Amino acid sequence: MESNTFEKFVDRFGAKLIDDDLRKKLMVISKGEALHPFIESGLFYCHRDLNIIVDKYLDGKKFYLYTGRGPSSERMHLGHLIPFQMTAYLQRLFDVQVVIQITNDEKFLTRDITLEEADRYAASNIEDIKKCGFIPEKTFIFTDTEYIGSLYRNILKLERKINLNQIMHVFGKTVDNNIGDVRFPITQMAPCFSDSFPHLFSDPNMYCLVVAAIDQDPYFRLIRDVAAKLKHRRPALIYSKYLPSLMGPDNEKMSSSVGGTAIFLGDTPNQVKKKIGKAFSGGQVGVEKQRELGANIDVDVAYQYLNIFHPDRKFVEEVGEKYSSGKLLTGEVKGYAAELVNSILGSFRE
Numbered sequence: 108m109e110s111n112t113f114e115k116f117v118d119r120f121g122a123k124l125i126d127d128d129l130r131k132k133l134m135v136i137s138k139g140e141a142l143h144p145f146i147e148s149g150l151f152y153c154h155r156d157l158n159i160i161v162d163k164y165l166d167g168k169k170f171y172l173y174t175g176r177g178p179s180s181e182r183m184h185l186g187h188l189i190p191f192q193m194t195a196y197l198q199r200l201f202d203v204q205v206v207i208q209i210t211n212d213e214k215f216l217t218r219d220i221t222l223e224e225a226d227r228y229a230a231s232n233i234e235d236i237k238k239c240g241f242i243p244e245k246t247f248i249f250t251d252t253e254y255i256g257s258l259y260r261n262i263l264k265l266e267r268k269i270n271l272n273q274i275m276h277v278f279g280k281t282v283d284n285n286i287g288d289v290r291f292p293i294t295q296m297a298p299c300f301s302d303s304f305p306h307l308f309s310d311p312n313m314y315c316l317v318v319a320a321i322d323q324d325p326y327f328r329l330i331r332d333v334a335a336k337l338k339h340r341r342p343a344l345i346y347s348k349y350l351p352s353l354m355g356p357d358n359e360k361m362s363s364s365v366g367g368t369a370i371f372l373g374d375t376p377n378q379v380k381k382k383i384g385k386a387f388s389g390g391q392v393g394v395e396k397q398r399e400l401g402a403n404i405d406v407d408v409a410y411q412y413l414n415i416f417h418p419d420r421k422f423v424e425e426v427g428e429k430y431s432s433g434k435l436l437t438g439e440v441k442g443y444a445a446e447l448v449n450s451i452l453g454s455f456r457e
């Protein structure tokens with residue numbers, strides 16, 4: 108994926124960059140504690156109305172967090188962890204309720220899998236999601252097939268305001284897509300309204316903050332267009348870039364379906380070491396050349412993983428400086444990255 112894709116997204120779709128002003132306000136809420144490396148590294152980089160959520164929160168108004176997963180396979184990959192770890196961090200920072208939608212219906216409708224397989228993947232993904240650090244008593248995880256009844260009233264209201272043309276245009280659907288696939292997007296929008304969760308929220312029109320990577324924006328752009336017509340608040344969003352594929356920046360995001368691009372949560376320490384060992388490098392070929400010219404850390408996958416996940420920002424800065432000036436070699440940086448990724452995956456292997 109071209110590195111300017113993310114800037115283009117902001118320009119084209121009118122999201123806002125997370126700027127210093129917003130970061131300062133988040134620091135007020137964290138009581139001066141450093142923000143999560145996902146924010147510090149610029150991985151979570153843009154938003155819609157997050158400033159409103161933060162200002163209201165500072166005025167004493169609560170909101171809830173919403174995120175989700177489409178269970179397309181048994182094991183999630185490292186990229187899929189990101190929105191869940193971020194949501195858990197935000198939940199603890201603001202002390203708020205989280206809702207997590209598992210779209211087993213979406214994957215049944217769009218992949219060649221049975222409903223039973225989708226259920227099995229959902230159950231296994233939920234086990235992984237639960238390990239991401241949420242406050243259990245403030246976290247509600249549901250599958251669509253089980254919870255659909257409670258979403259249905261909002262689904263109907265949204266369906267009446269959104270026409271086929273909009274869905275086809277925004278999601279690139281055609282008349283050949285099956286009917287369920289075409290109407291599914293509404294199901295992902297409904298949890299943005301707090302009255303979809305009467306057992307959790309007494310306020311039917313509470314603020315909602317959605318956490319995702321930018322690929323999920325079409326759902327939320329569309330509901331933001333129609334929310335006012337339904338006398339609902341528009342959801343706010345915080346978006347990340349994609350965790351780079353092991354194959355480097357010219358490849359798409361880390362993906363389960365493209366072989367060699369992903370680290371899976373169940374990978375053994377040795378597999379992780381091997382995969383990162385083969386990952387795209389910004390270092391020079393040969394020790395001498397690396398010592399002389401240094402690495403291009405902007406495209407180096409191992410360095411990027413350190414930058415995104417490492418909690419010690421000083422360490423990351425030092426590695427970046429030494430690697431780009433040739434004092435560190437590719438193998439050493441890959442070693443740090445493999446160690447870090449293995450420590451993150453530790454609890455998911457149990």
Ligand code: TYM
Pocket residue numbers: 173174175176177178179186187188189190208209210213295317318319320321322323347348349350351360361362
């Ligand atoms: P899914 O299962 O494709 O992806 C789950 C979440 O992971 C994000 N993601 C990534 N983040 C960083 N780097 C990557 N390489 C990467 N790949 C995927 C996705 O943006 C997503 O946040 N339809 C959705 C499920 C869903 C949902 C939601 C997601 C239902 N409600 C509300 C976000 C918010 C899906 O299939 O996600």
